[in-house]
Amino acid sequence: MPLTDQEIALIRESYALLEPRIEDASIIFYERLFEIAPELRAMFRGDIGEQGMKLMTAITAIIQLLDAPDELRGRLRRLGTGHAALGVTYEHFQPFGTALCHTIEEVLGDRLSPDAAYAWKHAYAEIAVGILEGFNGKGMDGTASGANA
Ligand code: HEM
Numbered sequence: 001m002p003l004t005d006q007e008i009a010l011i012r013e014s015y016a017l018l019e020p021r022i023e024d025a026s027i028i029f030y031e032r033l034f035e036i037a038p039e040l041r042a043m044f045r046g047d048i049g050e051q052g053m054k055l056m057t058a059i060t061a062i063i064q065l066l067d068a069p070d071e072l073r074g075r076l077r078r079l080g081t082g083h084a085a086l087g088v089t090y091e092h093f094q095p096f097g098t099a100l101c102h103t104i105e106e107v108l109g110d111r112l113s114p115d116a117a118y119a120w121k122h123a124y125a126e127i128a129v130g131i132l133e134g135f136n137g138k139g140m141d142g143t144a145s146g147a148n149a
Pocket residue numbers: 040043044045046047051054055058059079082083086088089092093096127128131
């Protein structure tokens with residue numbers, strides 16, 4: 001189900017509060033991810049600080065495109081193609097999403113309303129589906145859909 005305008009607004013408002021602490025957030029994110037799923041640690045070979053900023057930059061771009069579904073779809077599919085090549089699988093998306101939502105809750109504390117926290121969970125689920133569409137250039141239904149993205 002696509003995000004509502006209200007959810008997009010809640011995500012953008014809360015992300016604006018997070019942005020001044022983006023470096024902290026990127027470090028907390030990987031700490032949480034490797035606590036939840038230590039087996040993922042070996043997949044990240046580069047500098048984790050740099051990787052965290054790449055992730056946050058990608059999330060910033062995704063948030064800007066939340067109301068431009070066609071453009072967003074192409075971007076997520078391209079991320080999917082890259083992630084499939086990195087050995088990322090469908091199962092990895094759950095711990096990743098949990099770590100991301102924990103990070104936002106931890107950094108924002110009381111400033112994150114329950115509605116905004118829910119909007120982030122919904123957004124992550126939609127983003128994960130979009131990325132998974134790019135796995136092997138195929139949609140989750142097995143039809144080729146990523147080739148022209
Ligand atoms: C919201 C979902 C995600 C976003 C926005 C995202 C974003 C990124 C970006 C921007 C990069 C840099 C390389 C590139 O541009 O492709 C990257 C690399 C990577 N991502 Fe993701 N990612 C997501 C989900 C995941 C998941 C679920 C995993 C599974 C563990 C994962 C594992 C990796 C790995 C292993 C690398 C390479 C790290 C290295 O070279 O050391 N990502 N990701």
